Amino acid sequence: MSAAPVLACLLREALPEAAVLDLGQPAWPVLPWWPGARCGLADAAALAPAEAALLRRFHQGPAGLPVLGLAGTADDDVPVVTDRPMLLVLDRLPPPALTPWLEAGAMILRRGRTEGMPPLPGPERGRIMLLGGSAARIERWDLLVPPEAVAPLFDRLHAAAHHLAASLGGSAGWQVGGRVASPSLASLGMLVMGPERVPPLAVPADALLHDLPEPASGAALPLGAARRVRLLLGGLPARPAWLRLRLRGADPARPPALFLDGGWLDQAQCRMEGETCVLEAPVRPRPDQTSIVGLALPEGAPPGLILLGLEVGP
Amino acid sequence: MTDARNGLTVWTPLPPERNGIADYAHVLLGSLAAHYDCRAACDDWLGRAPDGIPVVDAALAHRDAGPRVLHQIGNNPGHGFVLRAMRRVPGVVTLHDPGLLYLYETAGEDAASIRAGMLAALPGLPAVYGRHQRELGLQTRANHLLFDLAGETLARSRAVIVHSEYARQRLRLVHGPDATAHVAVIPHFLPPATLPDRPAARARLGIGQEEFLVVTAGFATAAKRFDWLIEALDMACRAGAQLRWIHAGAERAEEYALSAAIAERPALAGCAGVTGYLDEAALDDHVAAADVLVNLRFPSTGESSGSLARAFAAGTCCIVSDTAAYAELPRDAVLQIPLTETVPLLARALLALAKAPARAAEIGERGRRYACAEMALPTVAARYRTVIEESLGRPVIAPPTAGPPPLLVVEAGPQLQARTVAAALAGRQGACRLLLAMPDLGALAQLTLDRPALLAELLPLGARLRAARVEAAPRAGLLLDLELGWPA
Numbered sequence: 001m002s003a004a005p006v007l008a009c010l011l012r013e014a015l016p017e018a019a020v021l022d023l024g025q026p027a028w029p030v031l032p033w034w035p036g037a038r039c040g041l042a043d044a045a046a047l048a049p050a051e052a053a054l055l056r057r058f059h060q061g062p063a064g065l066p067v068l069g070l071a072g073t074a075d076d077d078v079p080v081v082t083d084r085p086m087l088l089v090l091d092r093l094p095p096p097a098l099t100p101w102l103e104a105g106a107m108i109l110r111r112g113r114t115e116g117m118p119p120l121p122g123p124e125r126g127r128i129m130l131l132g133g134s135a136a137r138i139e140r141w142d143l144l145v146p147p148e149a150v151a152p153l154f155d156r157l158h159a160a161a162h163h164l165a166a167s168l169g170g171s172a173g174w175q176v177g178g179r180v181a182s183p184s185l186a187s188l189g190m191l192v193m194g195p196e197r198v199p200p201l202a203v204p205a206d207a208l209l210h211d212l213p214e215p216a217s218g219a220a221l222p223l224g225a226a227r228r229v230r231l232l233l234g235g236l237p238a239r240p241a242w243l244r245l246r247l248r249g250a251d252p253a254r255p256p257a258l259f260l261d262g263g264w265l266d267q268a269q270c271r272m273e274g275e276t277c278v279l280e281a282p283v284r285p286r287p288d289q290t291s292i293v294g295l296a297l298p299e300g301a302p303p304g305l306i307l308l309g310l311e312v313g314p
Numbered sequence: 315m316t317d318a319r320n321g322l323t324v325w326t327p328l329p330p331e332r333n334g335i336a337d338y339a340h341v342l343l344g345s346l347a348a349h350y351d352c353r354a355a356c357d358d359w360l361g362r363a364p365d366g367i368p369v370v371d372a373a374l375a376h377r378d379a380g381p382r383v384l385h386q387i388g389n390n391p392g393h394g395f396v397l398r399a400m401r402r403v404p405g406v407v408t409l410h411d412p413g414l415l416y417l418y419e420t421a422g423e424d425a426a427s428i429r430a431g432m433l434a435a436l437p438g439l440p441a442v443y444g445r446h447q448r449e450l451g452l453q454t455r456a457n458h459l460l461f462d463l464a465g466e467t468l469a470r471s472r473a474v475i476v477h478s479e480y481a482r483q484r485l486r487l488v489h490g491p492d493a494t495a496h497v498a499v500i501p502h503f504l505p506p507a508t509l510p511d512r513p514a515a516r517a518r519l520g521i522g523q524e525e526f527l528v529v530t531a532g533f534a535t536a537a538k539r540f541d542w543l544i545e546a547l548d549m550a551c552r553a554g555a556q557l558r559w560i561h562a563g564a565e566r567a568e569e570y571a572l573s574a575a576i577a578e579r580p581a582l583a584g585c586a587g588v589t590g591y592l593d594e595a596a597l598d599d600h601v602a603a604a605d606v607l608v609n610l611r612f613p614s615t616g617e618s619s620g621s622l623a624r625a626f627a628a629g630t631c632c633i634v635s636d637t638a639a640y641a642e643l644p645r646d647a648v649l650q651i652p653l654t655e656t657v658p659l660l661a662r663a664l665l666a667l668a669k670a671p672a673r674a675a676e677i678g679e680r681g682r683r684y685a686c687a688e689m690a691l692p693t694v695a696a697r698y699r700t701v702i703e704e705s706l707g708r709p710v711i712a713p714p715t716a717g718p719p720p721l722l723v724v725e726a727g728p729q730l731q732a733r734t735v736a737a738a739l740a741g742r743q744g745a746c747r748l749l750l751a752m753p754d755l756g757a758l759a760q761l762t763l764d765r766p767a768l769l770a771e772l773l774p775l776g777a778r779l780r781a782a783r784v785e786a787a788p789r790a791g792l793l794l795d796l797e798l799g800w801p802a
Contacts, residue, residue: 053373262359262374
């Protein structure tokens with residue numbers, strides 16, 4: 001199992017103000033669990049041309065931002081350094097375009113050990129080792145932060161871990177522990193005891209990357225005249241789950257068709273909860289790629305579908 | 315040859331799209347399933363494939379595509395997604411129409427890409443027509459005959475399948491033997507289903523068993539020369555032919571106002587009709603009910619005809635133009651009408667056959683026997699497999715990557731000539747950055763004042779300017795983001 005969903009939930013609670021850029025290629029592991037996070041490519045040239053063309057279709061938020069690294073001109077977009085704390089999720093060295101972020105002291109989250117990494121631009125950083133997964137299979141991530149932030153951030157992460165454990169089967173199902181070893185080094189573990197548990201995923205429609213012609217401006221994602229849409233989710237755990245979309249404006253007699261990674265989910269069911277149509281299907285995402293959900297109106301179905309949100313869970 | 319069940323991904327339009335190639339692909343997929351685990355990659359996610367063959371979103375189909383890939387490309391906007399897939403996932407291409415200019419024009423390809431494609435043409439043409447297109451926006455119908463835009467498909471494909479020797483030779487003439495060495499000819503196939511018998515089809519359509527029925531089929535395009543046919547039918551009727559004509563297909567009034575042209579001929583108006591678009595079953599009924607299927611073409615770029623294959627299967631006598639791929643059909647299997655004196659010759663043929671329908675039936679039977687020998691579906695599928703397997707090792711031009719484009723520097727100045735820029739860009743495809751370097755920004759400003767049309771003068775016909783910005787450092791100049799040749 002990947003520890004990314006659990007760690008993303010901890011970090012989100014501990015760093016609610018952070019601006020997040022997930023550069024974990026090819027399947028953004030933090031993106032789904034951090035609505036509003038931006039995704040990008042540390043090495044766009046490593047991507048197959050067809051996959052790059054696919055990802056180039058998507059944009060995000062009211063500004064319609066593309067996947068970072070795929071704009072492809074000399075004026076390629078680079079995120080602006082702001083006053084918000086910045087968190088970069090990496091699985092390789094950061095691209096040169098992000099040097100301003102690093103020089104401004106951005107935090108780094110990286111799967112695996114960081115001891116051997118070349119020095120990063122910017123101020124000195126302390127390290128919080130994050131251990132996730134299960135006792136039988138521990139997965140290590142490192143969080144690099146300013147040294148003065150190690151202890152207070154450890155405390156917030158520790159508290160967040162207890163909150164999350166309580167909401168995911170109770171504290172008996174989890175082993176939570178850790179300590180601050182020095183002013184610049186801490187470790188925190190949150191290991192599942194027994195069956196795997198993944199935090200349920202609920203993404204509001206306006207946080208989804210999509211390929212509609214117009215950016216979303218409100219809380220929902222109206223399809224307008226479009227009869228189909230693709231939604232980029234990021235990396236999901238490779239385990240059986242239910243994919244659930246909440247919609248308004250669907251005709252239950254001619255419900256939209258649901259797709260995952262290009263294939264039709266022919267077991268999808270449609271039910272009404274008041275005015276909301278819930279379209280759901282059993283899925284098993286693939287771990288090696290970013291998951292992409294598709295929604296298509298069949299012939300004769302009325303246009304004007306509105307997506308309210310997306311969930312992946314039991 | 316492959317013994318195991320290899321996968322094959324086929325990028326293609328599918329029914330219910332109203333597109334003859336969608337119907338072709340549907341049948342072909344069912345037949346290729348005897349050799350491969352097929353899946354269809356379609357822009358219409360709800361497109362219909364044969365039972366057991368999954369349809370996947372064409373934009374995501376690359377993820378599980380193995381080395382065996384087939385693209386079905388025709389000359390209309392419904393194939394834009396196939397063209398784009400071909401660039402990124404190379405494989406074998408079935409080129410249903412060797413002329414692709416209309417596809418490029420209507421599928422969102424930019425003008426510079428089209429001009430780049432026009433460069434492969436008979437000597438002397440591209441410079442003149444390309445300049446007219448860029449500077450005056452001039453685009454004539456002649457362009458569709460003069461420029462086939464097939465160069466990109468040839469270069470990016472492991473093999474190319476066409477349906478006639480004419481199409482192969484036409485490509486060879488324009489693009490040369492090296493660029494077309496991987497072009498194979500596989501004829502159009504006979505429809506797998508048995509066509510309805512003539513009496514039953516006529517009964518369903520309300521056509522008398524003794525009537526002499528002439529049928530035309532498909533979209534009523536200008537190239538199908540309904541102007542000639544109408545005049546010939548009119549002559550035949552005035553000469554005493556008792557016949558009925560049905561166009562089993564939709565009008566394309568922007569190309570040829572068929573109903574209006576029929577209405578202008580009183581002798582014809584009473585015995586002619588246009589059905590509008592038909593589903594497959596209704597089209598089969600019309601073709602099977604016919605004594606004669608007329609399938610004229612001028613000009614022809616070597617395209618194939620699905621309705622002709624249906625007529626062969628039904629044993630219906632076919633009258634075709636003696637040109638392009640139609641000229642390759644055996645002389646005793648069809649009636650070929652020359653392109654000179656077409657109208658009177660066609661009128662005489664129709665008059666003669668209307669008076670002796672048994673002669674039409676004889677020709678139709680010879681056509682059926684020919685098609686059964688050469689166009690049987692299992693034979694065609696086996697030939698596809700051979701081409702696909704033999705193409706696997708053939709290299710193609712690498713698709714451009716998504717990384718930063720290369721930076722080229724040209725020392726600019728008042729004397730900078732287009733040939734200098736052309737030399738710097740020669741042989742490049744895809745994105746690149748070109749810095750027109752100047753000693754300082756003042757000199758750059760002076761240059762642009764002195765030569766206000768600087769970029770139009772300097773950039774080659776096949777270069778698309780995506781962005782431009784002034785650079786102060788590390789070298790002063792004008793930095794151009796360019797897309798060269800075929801798009802990424």
